[in-house]
Amino acid sequence: MIHTHDGPMHIARIPAYFKALTGGQILPRWAGGLNYGYGMPLFNFYYHVPYLFGSGLVALGLNLAWSFKIMLLISFLLSGTFMYLFAYAFFKDRNKALVATFLYQFAPFHLVDMVVRGDIGESLAMTFLPLVLYFLVKVFEGIDVRRYSIATGIATALLILSHSAIGLIYFAVAVLFVLLFAPNNTKRLAGFSGLGVGLLLTAFFWIPVAFERKYTYGDFFMKDMYKTHLAPIWNFFIPNLTNTAALQNGGVDVSFGLMQTVTLLLSIWLLIKNKLKKDTRLIVWFALILTACALFVMIAPSTFLWEHISILRAFQFPWRFLNITVFSLAILGGTVLIHKSTSKILIVSIIVVTVLSSLVYFRPPLGFDKIDENYYWNYPLDSTFFGETNLVWSAGPAGSFPKAPVELIAGKGKILDVIKKETVHTYTVIAESEVQILDNTQYYPGWRVYSDTTKIPIEFQDQNHRGNITFHLTPGTHHVTVSFGETPLRTAADITTVSTLIIIAFSFLWPQKKKR
Numbered sequence: 001m002i003h004t005h006d007g008p009m010h011i012a013r014i015p016a017y018f019k020a021l022t023g024g025q026i027l028p029r030w031a032g033g034l035n036y037g038y039g040m041p042l043f044n045f046y047y048h049v050p051y052l053f054g055s056g057l058v059a060l061g062l063n064l065a066w067s068f069k070i071m072l073l074i075s076f077l078l079s080g081t082f083m084y085l086f087a088y089a090f091f092k093d094r095n096k097a098l099v100a101t102f103l104y105q106f107a108p109f110h111l112v113d114m115v116v117r118g119d120i121g122e123s124l125a126m127t128f129l130p131l132v133l134y135f136l137v138k139v140f141e142g143i144d145v146r147r148y149s150i151a152t153g154i155a156t157a158l159l160i161l162s163h164s165a166i167g168l169i170y171f172a173v174a175v176l177f178v179l180l181f182a183p184n185n186t187k188r189l190a191g192f193s194g195l196g197v198g199l200l201l202t203a204f205f206w207i208p209v210a211f212e213r214k215y216t217y218g219d220f221f222m223k224d225m226y227k228t229h230l231a232p233i234w235n236f237f238i239p240n241l242t243n244t245a246a247l248q249n250g251g252v253d254v255s256f257g258l259m260q261t262v263t264l265l266l267s268i269w270l271l272i273k274n275k276l277k278k279d280t281r282l283i284v285w286f287a288l289i290l291t292a293c294a295l296f297v298m299i300a301p302s303t304f305l306w307e308h309i310s311i312l313r314a315f316q317f318p319w320r321f322l323n324i325t326v327f328s329l330a331i332l333g334g335t336v337l338i339h340k341s342t343s344k345i346l347i348v349s350i351i352v353v354t355v356l357s358s359l360v361y362f363r364p365p366l367g368f369d370k371i372d373e374n375y376y377w378n379y380p381l382d383s384t385f386f387g388e389t390n391l392v393w394s395a396g397p398a399g400s401f402p403k404a405p406v407e408l409i410a411g412k413g414k415i416l417d418v419i420k421k422e423t424v425h426t427y428t429v430i431a432e433s434e435v436q437i438l439d440n441t442q443y444y445p446g447w448r449v450y451s452d453t454t455k456i457p458i459e460f461q462d463q464n465h466r467g468n469i470t471f472h473l474t475p476g477t478h479h480v481t482v483s484f485g486e487t488p489l490r491t492a493a494d495i496t497t498v499s500t501l502i503i504i505a506f507s508f509l510w511p512q513k514k515k516r
Contacts, residue, residue, distance in 0.1 A: 001065040001371050002364040004118025005251065010050065011064050011371065012379040017043060017051035018058050023422030027052075027204065030444070030484050032422040035382045036398035037405070038442045038468065042382070044208055045216070045389050049162040050120045065371040072114050075123040080105045082127060086134035087334055089141075095347050100334030102351045104130075107330065108240065108257045109322040111361035116252060121163035122323060128159040129170045129327060132198075133177055139194060140187045149194035150504055156198020161205060165315050166323050171195070173290065173324065180286050197504070203496035211489055212445070217396075218388040222316050225386070226306045229317045233299045237261055243360045254298070254319045258357040259337075259350060260329040264291065267336045276339070283335045290328035294321040316386070393460060394442060394467030402440035409470070411435030423484035431475050438462075439469040439482050446490070450481045 001007060012034075020028030020043065029044040043051070050071060057067035083104045087097035104110070104126075113122050135152040139145055156174070160167040174195055182188035199206070213219070231249040239258040240247040247255060256264065267284050270276050276284060296302050298318040306312050315321070337350055382390065382397045390397055405420045406427055413431035425439060441447065443460035449471050450456070459470045469482065486494060 001369050002115055003366040003369045004116060007118030009383045010120050011068055011376050012383040013051050014054035014064055014067060015377045018055040020422055021055055030423055036380050036401045038398045038440060040382055040389055040442055041444045042389050047121050047161050047164050049124055049158060063373055064376055071120050072123060075127045079127040082130040086130040089134055089137040091334060095338055095342060096334040099337055099350055100330045102354050103260060103333040104330035106354050106358040107260060107326040108253055108255055108358055108361055110326050111358060112253050115364045122166050124162035125159060125166040125170060128155055128162055131155040132159055132174050136191050139190050140182055145190050149190050150507055152194025153197025153201060156195055157201035160202045169324060200496055200500040203493045207493035208490050215391055217390045217392060222386050223313050225316050226318050229319060230300045231298060231319060241357060249319055252319055256325055256329060259354045263329055263333040263337055267332050270336055280335060287328040287332035290324050294324040297321050391467055405440055407438040409436050409438045425482040427480050429473055429478045429480055431473050433475055435473050437471055438465055441469050442467050443469050445487050446484050448483055451478045
C-alpha cells in the first residue's frame with residue numbers, strides 16, 4: 001500500500017469498526033480492542049462512512065490494504081461522476097460540465113488527499129458534495145420536489161458521515177448555494193428542508209459530538225496546531241509542477257493548480273472589464289467568495305480568527321480549507337474558461353493541460369508499505385495522532401496491556417468465568433469480604449455495572465487506576481455484568497435519526513398527486 005500520512009490510522013480503524021459491528025453495535029460508538037484493550041469512544045466522534053464501507057469490503061473477503069485502495073479508487077471515480085452530473089444539471093452545457101469536472105478531479109489537493117495524506121474521509125466528502133448539489137438543482141427545477149428533497153437529505157447525511165470537519169464546511173457551501181441559486185422562496189424552503197433532513201438523519205452522530213467533546217483532550221492538544229500550518233499566500237498561486245518541498249506546508253502541497261490559477265485570474269479580469277452576463281456574474285461571485293474566504297483562513301492574517309473561534313481550531317490544519325477551493329475553482333473554470341467559446345480544440349487543450357500539470361501528484365512521494373494484516377487486526381494503540389478522543393479523566397493513552405481483563409484490587413475473593421466482548425463483560429465474583437474490582441476498561445458515559453440485576457455505582461477516579469472502571473461488592477457470590485449503552489442525550493439523538501428514517505420511508509411510499 002502507498003505510504004501516506006493518515007493511511008495507517010484508517011487501516012487500523014477498519015478492523016476496529018468491523019469488530020464493533022459484528023459485536024452487536026449497529027452504528028458503533030465504542031472501539032473495545034483499541035488503546036491496549038482498555039477501549040475508547042473512537043466512533044462516537046469519528047465519521048462512519050469510510051469504516052462502514054471498509055467493513056463491507058472486509059466482509060467480502062478483501063484484506064485491509066485492498067479495502068483501503070478500493071475505497072480511494074471508488075471515491076475518486078464517483079467524485080468525477082457526481083461532479084459531472086451536478087455541473088451538467090447546473091450549467092445545462094456539456095462542455096462546461098466537462099471542464100468543471102476535470103478541474104475538480106485533477107486539482108492538486110484532491111490528488112494529494114489520496115496519495116500523500118491518504119485521507120479517505122476527505123476523499124469521500126469530495127465525492128458526496130456534488131451529489132448534494134445535484135439533488136438541490138433538481139429540487140430547484142421543480143420536478144418531484146418531495147423526493148428530490150429527501151434524496152438531498154440522504155446525500156447530505158452521507159456527506160456529514162464521511163468526514164465531520166469537511167462535512168461541516170461543505171454543508172455551509174450547500175447552504176450558500178441554496179440562498180443564491182434557488183429561483184424562489186418556495187424552492188429555497190424545499191432546498192433547506194432537504195439539508196435539514198440530512199441533519200436529522202445524522203443527529204445520532206453530531207449531537208453527541210457537539211455535547212460530549214468536552215470529555216476529550218481534543219481541544220487541548222489541537223488548540224495551537226494551526227500556528228505552524230498557515231502557509232505563505234504565494235504558495236497557493238505558484239503552480240507546483242514538480243511537487244517541490246519548498247512550496248509545501250507540512251509535506252502537503254497547497255497550490256491551487258495551474259489551470260485553477262489561470263481560471264481565478266481570468267475571472268477577476270472578466271469582472272473588472274464587465275464582460276460577464278448577469279446570471280454568469282452570480283456564479284462567478286459565488287465561486288470567488290468561497291475562494292477568497294478559504295484563502296483568507298489559510299494565511300497568517302487570519303490568526304485572530306483562529307485564536308477567538310474555537311470551532312476553527314477543530315479543523316487542525318488551515319490548508320484543509322483547500323477542500324473548498326477544489327470545488328469553487330472547478331465551478332469557476334466551467335463558467336469562465338469557455339464562456340464565449342465552444343471550440344473543441346480549446347476544451348481539449350484545457351483538459352490536457354489540467355491533467356498533464358497534475359500528473360506529478362499521482363506518484364506516491366513517500367513510497368510504499370507492506371501491510372501486516374495481523375498487526376492491524378490486533379492494533380494496540382488508539383489510532384489517533386493528537387489524542388482527539390482520549391478522555392480528560394484518564395492518565396492519557398494506555399502504554400501496555402493490563403495484567404488481566406478484570407482484577408481484584410482490594411479485599412479477598414476470586415473472579416471466575418470472565419467473558420469480555422466489545423460492549424458487554426460478564427464474570428462471577430466470589431467475595432469473602434468486601435472487595436474492590438477493577439474492570440480494565442476506560443470509563444465513558446454509558447458504561448453501567450450490574451451485580452446480578454442491581455445497578456451499582458461506578459468509580460473512575462481511583463488515583464492508581466485513573467479513568468478505568470472500578471466498583472465495590474459486598475461479601476457473597478455476584479454475577480456481574482458490565483455493559484455499554486446509550487445515555488439520555490444519545491438516546492434522544494438516536495430517536496431523532498430513527499424517526500426521520502421512518503418519515504422518509506412513509507414519504508416514499510405515500511402517493512403523490514399527479515398534476516393535470
